[in-house]
Amino acid sequence: MERLKGFLIILLCNLAGNIIIMASGLPIPGSVLGMLMLLILLLTGRVKLATVEPAASLLIAFMLLFILPDGVKLMNSFHKFEGIVAQVLIIAVLSTLLTMVSSSLVTQHFSKRLKPKQGRTINK
């Protein structure tokens, strides 16, 4: 029953997110807005972690299963890849590399600037 209660809270956040998106016409998924709402509810203590965690863990554990059906739609889109397979592979790989390099370098740069204030530096 507790799990069902958590599931209901998650569904209500999703529904509220969808309603806001539909009313505002923002080009973002209602579910992401629902996620932010649930995060705020948790941070403000309106919803207890113990209430939503069982249902949330179950949903997250099944993530791959929920993604598969949309991937199978690829069988209707094979023709769209004609002549561009090499290109999209290069783009996806290069873009991923650039992302990894930039985000890790920036993170390291800023954490090094913060660290010395807490004492205990390994450098020097």
Next chain:
Amino acid sequence: MSLNLITSSPLFGFTLTIAVMLFYQFIFRGTKTSLLNPVLFSIFSIIAILMLTGIPYEHYHKGASILSFFLGPMIVALAVPLYKQFDKLKANALPILAGISVGVVVSISSGILLSQLFGLSREVIVSMAPKGTTSAISMNLSQIQGGDVSMTVTFVNIAGIFGYMVATKVYQLLNITSPVAKGIGLGTSSHALGTRRALEMGEEEGAMSSLAIGVAGVLTTVFTPLLLSLFGI
């Protein structure tokens, strides 16, 4: 025909999806190679089964769409791991948020610009743009912008597999030693698969990477429409 009756019932697509995924999770259990990605293998196996048997996609979709429905609630549920790591986020807010924001902008912009460079169609560009973030969110973003959801799933998994494969080498070459930076880089560029690699590097790397998935998901949601219109797509 009786076979038609069976395959056109929702039970068929639903059962097939679960069976194929369990099959690959069983086969690949314990293997460390990222090339053996259960998502891509399952997708192509189901496609092969449908094509070989001549079962129409519409039949499969009847059952499979029940599973897709849960994507929305699943995204909402991502608030829970994000909440549990919120203290870590607060403790390192500046490096984490700066790193993820830069990564997300680079991910989307490079996807768009490179696709334009190759002269690809708007549909491919829009499907490519959000590929750095978790499938659940990027699929939605791609759909809203008029992309092909199945293309996006493919691109997302290519990003995940590649990130998993090269991270150790990249960090060596760049002299990235901070566990926070390693985790953020992996989670921002390669979502769940990247997080698997991060967990292999260490606990802090793993926690940072899974934190990055949630934050990058939100930021990708904000930046995708903005950057698309900035580049005139």
